[in-house]
Every structure is written in C-alpha cells, then in structure tokens.
Amino acid sequence: MFIDFEGIDGSGKTTLSNLLAARLKRLGYRVAHAREGGELQAPAARRIRELTRDSRLLELSPRTEFFLNLARDAQQLDEVVAPALRRGEVCITDRYLYSQLALSGGGRGLPMSELMPACELASQGLWPDLVVLVDVDPDLARWRKRLGKLQSGRTQDGDSRKGLAGAGLAVRVRESFLELARKDPQRWLILENNDVPLRVLEQRLVDAVVARLEGREVPVQRIVPAPAALPAEPATVDTAEERFFRALDSVEVREPALAAWMVGGLPGLPAHQRRLVYTERFPALTARGLGGLDDEAAWTLRDVLAAVAPAEVATSLGGLASARAMMLRERLYAQAPVEVLSGLKGDSSPQAWALRERGMRDGKLAEVLCGLAGVDGDEAWLIREAGMQRKLYVEVARSLGGLSTERADALREVLLPHDRLAVLRSTTGLDTPVARGLREALAGKALKLVLRSLTGLTTEEAWALREKGAPRTKEALDSVDGLDDPRAWKLRVEHADRWPATVLSSLKGLPLGPHARALIDRLLTAHPARLPVLRNAYGVIATARHTPAPHARASRVETEALSQVEL
Template sequence: MFIDFEGIDGSGKTTLSNLLASRLKRLGYKVAHAREGGELQSPTARRIRDLTRDARLLEMGPRAEFFLNLARDAQQLEEVIAPALKRGEVCITDRYLYSQLALTGGGRGLKEEQLLPSCELASQGLWPDLVILVDVDPDLARLRKRLGKVQSGKVNDADSRKGLVGAGLAVRVREAFLAQARKDPARWIILENNDQPLRVLEQRLVEAVVARLEGREQPVQRLVPAPTPPAPGAVSVDDVEERFFQAVDSLEAREPQLAAWLLNGIPGLPAHQRRLAYAERLPGLVARSLNGLDDDTAWTLRDVLSASVPVDVAEGLGFVTSPRSHVLRQRLYAQAPAAVLEGLKRQDSPEAWALRERGLKDGHMAAVLLGLAGVDGEESWVVREAGMQRKLYSEVARSLGGLSTERAEALREALIPHDRLAVLKSTTGLETPVAVGLREQLEKGALKLVLRSLTGVDTPRAWAMRERGAQSTKEALDSVDGMDSPAAWKLRASAARRWPATVVSSMRGLPLVAETRALLERILEEQAGKLPVLRNAYAVVAQARALEQAQRPARALAETLGVDAGRQEA
C-alpha cells in the first residue's frame, strides 16, 4: 500500500507520518518511509531539493521550479517508493506529486490542467492508494514552524525561495490541497491538526489506515476529532485578557511549548504567573518570551534562568538597553558571546563598545557586525571595513540596518552583487535609492522581504506596493506595525477579513482609542475562535495598558504643575 502525507509547511505531516510508520511497524507491518525523520531517502532527490530551496536563485521561474520538483519526486519513486512496493511493504511518503500541483497551480498561479500531463509522466502511473491531508490554520502552522526553528536552534536560518514569497503562499496552497481532496474523496482523508492532542490524532490516523489495510470501508473522508466547546459569548476588548489566558491554559495541556511561546513579549502579571509555572519544564522558551520586557519580574526570571539557558536569556533581552541589561550581557558573554554581541543593535554606549572590543579579540567578528545595525560612529566603520576584507558580506550588509547616510548607501551598492537579500533587509524603514531599486527588482521573487522592508515608510510608492502586496500575502500588513496614518487604517480595514491576525498585530504600540477598539472588536467578533487572533489582540491591549500605566506619573505631575502632558518634551 502506498500512503502519502500532504499539507502546508508547519501542518505536522512529517511528525504524523513518522508516528504512523512507527505504529505500523509495531503492529507487524513491513514499512518503508521515503522521508524518514524528515529527510529524503534518495541522495539525488536531496540535492535537487537544495537547489529548489536556494534563496539566491530568485530568478527561477515557477515552471523551472515545477520540473525540478517533479525530478525530485520521480527520483524518489524510482529509488525508494517503487522498490518498497515491489517488496510488498507499506510505503509512506511525506509529499508527492500532489504537492507540485498545489504549489505550482494554487500557490504560483499556473493552470492545473497544464501541469497534470507532466505529473502523469513523472508518476509512471503510480499514485498513492491513500492520501492523508494534514489540514491546519495557516496562522497556527506559522507559529508552530517558528517555534520549531527556535527549539532546533535554526531561528536565524535564511528563508527558502518558497518562504520569500510570503505567508500568503501557504493560504493558497492549502486551498489547492482542499480542492484536490474534494475531487477525490475515496482516496483522500483529511486530518485536522488545530486543537487536538497529538496522541488523539495519532490514534485516529492509525485506526483509519489499518481499516484500509484490512480492506474495511472508510465511512468518512474527514477525520474530525470532537470539537473543543467554544467559550460562551463573543470576545470583546474588555474581556480579551480572560479569554486569551483561558485559551493558553487549555493549549498547555496538549502543546505546552506553544503555550509558552505565545507569551512572547506580553507584559503583565497574568503572563508572568504562567511563565513561572513553565520555567522549570521549558526554561529556554520562558527566557525568550521575556523579549523586550523591562519590569522587575522579568529581571528576576532572567537572573534565575541565566545559568541554565544563557543563550535564550541573551536572545530574550531584545532591544532592552537599561543599566540592568548591560550588567546581564557582561555576565552572559562568557557562555553566550554570539547572542550577546548580536543583541547590541542600535547601541552606541561605552558599555556596548567594551563588549564589542572583547568580541573582536575573541574572534567573533560576524556576531559583532550583526550587532552593529543602527550604529554609525567611526568605530563601527572600522569594523565594517575589516568585515569586508574577510568577505563577511552578509553580516556587513545587515550591520547597515537603519542607516541612510551616503556612506551606508555606497557600501550597500558594493554589497549587492554579494548578497542582495541581506542588503534589502538593511533598508527596512528607509526610502533611499538603493532601497527603492531593490524593492522594484525583487518584488516578484522576494515579496515577503520587500514588504517588510517598508515598515514605517510613509510614501505614495510604499503605499502602492503595500496595496498590491496585500492581495496575496500578509506581510503588507506587517509593514504598517504601529503606524497611525489614514492610509494605514484604510489598509487594515480592507485586509481585516483576509489577514485578521496580522491586521491585529499591526496595531501593537497604538493607544486604545476609538479607532483601535472598533477594529479590534470587529475582528474579534468575526474570528474569535482563532488562537493567533486572540493572542495578537491581547498583545495589543496589554501593551497599550502598560504604556498608559507608565505614562500616569508623568501625567499626574503635569496636572500638578498645570502643564500639558503632551507638550512636556517640547
């Protein structure tokens, strides 16, 4: 029997396919997994996959990508799948030709009927007896995928070619998979992986597959676990805190790592109470979840966790620049030098330079360069020149982040032939000639990075690009984070149904005025059951409340003195 697992990245298909293989072996079946442990078993197929993922090959068109992916699957078929089936084994694959139809047809926009003849040729007439579509909300899949990178230490890995297109690709590919399943219900089983424990999904999957292996009829196409009863009533801004933490506590029982990860950057006592509860089991994720927090409880947790997970503590400092952060970075340096040095972005203080000089002496130039973003002093240019001499082109490019001087622009020009994506990242928030030129050149192949580089840019050209991008991917909304202009609100309102979680997150840092509340209420009413939406909504509310609380002493003093609090700085 030939069993194929399909689904978008982050759906859990690799995990579930390997669990199924293990269970079937224990039940006495002879099983071959063509992608055991997540790795293609054919060396030739692995090399082809590396080519299709290479982010430097942005000019590769969808047809070329399609034929390369077909070659990968054809090689897997000849080298692994067909021999296993000939031996009478159950053969499991993690992706097959259906993925190429979904990616190139649904994702890239080519017509499926034009692709099918080539897929038939690659298949040699051999198609799976059973296809398991692991279906998941794309926003949730993205959170899980990000968490997986953090846990595996790959958080700084570069995007693949597919990843550079933007999160909208996963939405389109998922829709294409569901359309394929609807056309062939006898072959496809849909397994939802949104809100059920892994053990429940595994058991339902094993039962369904064993029924097929034993020749018993499968009565339904969709394996729907018992739904989680929804919380009573609609969610509002005023009760979003309670509902969010209810969801986190429910999630903790089945996905504790994700529950801890959802607290990332969220201030306040309720979040800290849960961090304390997770700290012993998940110290690294708790440390990272303190990202950007500067309150006493956050510092206590960092002090407690610094001995066991120093790298995570350093990563979780974010852009905190208080005296406490300088002391902690100095203490962490011996155990986590790269994380400490990379965390010095935008810092030009004597304490920051003392750490950089120590890092250079210890041979950590790449990390020093990555931590120079936003720093424009003469010392920083000496380090960049040394980086160029050592051909650390990507790191030098990223060290230019936020700099718009002529000197920075000239260096970007020189770096484009070496790493244009790193140069593009360095233009975030800028509207320089290099930024404009790269955006126009890379809009098609690296839309995700192009749109994110527009963060904070308020020009007609930037808004036109956002409006085009919002039709296909959510990163257009990432680029309006914290913006309070009429154009930003217009874009949010128009994209609220298509990209609700990202529209909500784009309001983080804004006060809870009538316009903010109205849009939050609208999205919560329409999307209340979606955990990413609920999480982002609470993050907006929590940050707004924390900011308001921090401003109260200044306002009280201003009222006492009879000064307009909004004009004190002037």
C-alpha cells in the same frame, strides 16, 4: 498500499507519517517510508531538494521550480516507492506530486491544466491509494515552525525560496490542497491538526488506515475532533484576556512548549504568572519570551534564568539600552558572547563599545558586525572595512541596518553582487536610492522581504507596494505595525478577513481608541476559538493597558481613516 501525506509546512505531516509507519510495523505490516525521519531516501532527490530551497537562486522561475520538484518526486518513485510496492510493502510518502500541483498551481499561479499532464508523465500512472491531508490553521503552523527552529537550535536559518514569497503562499497552497481533496473524496482523508493531542490524532489515523488495509471504507472524508463548546457570548476587548488564557490551558495540555512560547512578549501580571509556571520546564523558551519586556518582573526573571539560559536571556535584551541591560550583558558575555554582541544594535554608548572591543580581541568580528546596525562613526566604519577584507559580506550588510547615509548606500552597492537579500534586509525603514531600486527589482522574487523592509515608511512608494502585496501575503500588514496613519487603518480594515491575526498584531503599541476596539471586537467575533487571533488580540490589549497613552480619546488619524469605513 501506497499512502501519501500532504499539507503545508508546519502542518505536522512528517511527524504523523513517521508515527503511522512505526505503528503499522508494530502491527505486523511491512512498511517502507520514502522520507523516514524527515529525510528523502533517494540521494539524488535530496540534492534536488537542496537546490529548490536555495534562497540565493532568485531568478529560478516558478516553471523551473515545478520541473525540479517533479524530478525529485520522479526519482523517489523510481528508487524507493515503486520497488517497495513491488515487494508488497505499505509505502508511505511525505509529499508526492500533489504537492507540486498545490505549490505551483495554487501557490505560484501556474495553470493547473498545464501542470497535470507533466505530473501524469512523472507518475507513470502510479498514484496513491490514500492521501492523508494534514490540515492546520496556517497561523498556527507558523508558530509551530518557529518553535521547532528554536528547540532544534536553527534560529539562524534563513528563508527558503518558498519563505521569500511570504506567508500568503501557505494559505494559497492549503486552499489548493482542500480543493484537490474535494474533487477526489474517495482517495483523500483530511486530518485536522489544530487542537487535538498528538496521541489522539495518531490513533484516529491508524484506525482509518488499518480500515483501508483491511478493506473497510472510512465513512467520512474529514477526521475532526468533537467541536469545543463555545461561550454563549462573543469575545470582546473586555473578555479577551479570559478567553485567551482559557484557550492557552488547552494548548498546555497537548503542546506545553507551544503554550510557553505563546506567552512570550506579553506584558502584565497574568502573563508573568504563566511564565513562572513554565520556567522550570522550559527555561530557554521562557527567557527568550522576555524580549521587549522592561518591567520589574521581567528583570527579576532574567536574573533567575541567566545561569541556565544565558544565550536566551542575552537575546531578550535586544532593543534595551538601559544601564541595567548593559550590566547584564557584561555579566553574560563569557557564556553568550554571540548573543551579547549581536544585541548591541543602535547602541553607541561607551559601555557598548567596550563590549565590542572585547569581542574584537576575542576574534569575534562577525558577531561585532551583526551588532553594529544603526551605528555610525569612524570606529564603526573601520570594523566594516575589516569585515570586507575578511569577506564577511552578509555580516557587513547587517551592520548597515538603519543607516541612510550616502556612504552606507555606496557600500550596499558593493555588496549587491555578493548577497542581494542581506542588502535588502539592511534597508528596513529606509528610503534611499538603493532601497528603492532593490524593492523594485525584487518585489517579484522576494515579496516577503520587500514588504517587511517597508516597516515604518509612509512614502507613496511604500503604500503602493503594500496595497499591491496585501491581497497576496500578510507581510504587507506586518509593515504597518504601530502605524497610526489613515492609510494604515484603511489597509487593516480592507484585509482583516484575510489576515486577521496579522491585522491584530499590527495594532500593537497603539492606544485602544474606539476604532481599534471595534476592529478587535469584529475579529474576535469572527474567530472566537482561533488561537493566534486570541493571542494577538490579547497582546495588543495588554500592551495598550501597560503603556501610558498620550490621550484617552481616538486619535485624529484613526477618526479620519475610519469615519467612512464600515467595520
């Protein structure tokens, strides 16, 4: 029997496919997993995968990517899948040709009618007997992926080629998978992985697969949990806190680390009390989640965690330039020099320079460069020159973040042949000739980074790029975080149904005026049990309640933007 697992990145398909393989072996079946432990078993296929993930290959077209992925699957088929089936084994794959149809067709927009014949050729007529689609809310999948990177120490991983397209790619790929499943219900089994404990999903999956192996048909295509009882009243701004923490209770039972990660950055006593609960089990996650928090409770917790999670505590100090923050950095330097030096962005104080000088003496030029963003002056430029001599091109580019001078743009021009993406990242919030040229050149190749580089900008070019990008990916809304501008409000309202969680997070830092409340209420009503929506809604509300508002009533731009818009 040939069983294929499909789903968007972060859906859990790799974990579930390996759990199924282990369970079937214990039940006495002979099993081959073509991606056991998450690694493709054919060496040539692994090499091809590395090529297709390389974000430096910006000119790699969707058609070329499709053929490379096709070659990877063809090699896995010839070297692993077909031999296992000839031996009479149950063969499990983690992605097969359906992934190429969903990515290149649904995700990249190539015609399915042209892709299918090529897939038929690559398959040699061998298609899975059962396809398990692990379906998940794309927003939740992103949270899980970020958590996985943190727990495995891969926080410095850059974007893959798929990542450069923006989060909207996963949404379109998921929709394509669901359409493929709808057209072939006898072959596809949909397993929802949103709010059920892993052990329960595993057992339901094993039961369904064993039924197929024994010749018994599964009665339904979609395996779903029993629907949770929803409150009789819709969620609102006033009930968002209670709803979010109730949902978090359920998350804590099945994914406690995710629950600890989801309270990160949330101000106020209720969130702090939860962090205290998670501190002993997840000290590193709790410490990192203190980022952006400057209240007494957060500082007390930093002091407690400094000894056990120094790197994460240092990371949480990013953006804080108070004397208290600097004293803690000095205390943490010996244990976490990388995080301390990288967290000095925008800080030209004598204390910051003393730490940089210490880092230079310790041979940490790359880390010092990463913490030079937003810092001008002769001493900073001498360090950049040293970085260029050492060919630390990415780090030098990062050091240019926030600098809009002609000198900074001239260095960006020099850096372009070495790493265009690093240079693009350095232009966030800037309206310079190099920034404009890069955005125009890379909008079709790295839309996510182009849109994020617009953060805080209100130029006509920025609004045109946002309006063009918003139907395709959420990062257009990320770039209006905290913007109280008529066009920002218009963008939020128009795309609230497509990107609800992101529209909510873009309100963070704004006062809870009547239009903001109406938008929050609308999205909570539409998505009463969707965890990322609940979390972001509560984050906006909690931040507004703990930030002194400049005035109590709705701002002029809110009123101007939304007075004629139907919420």
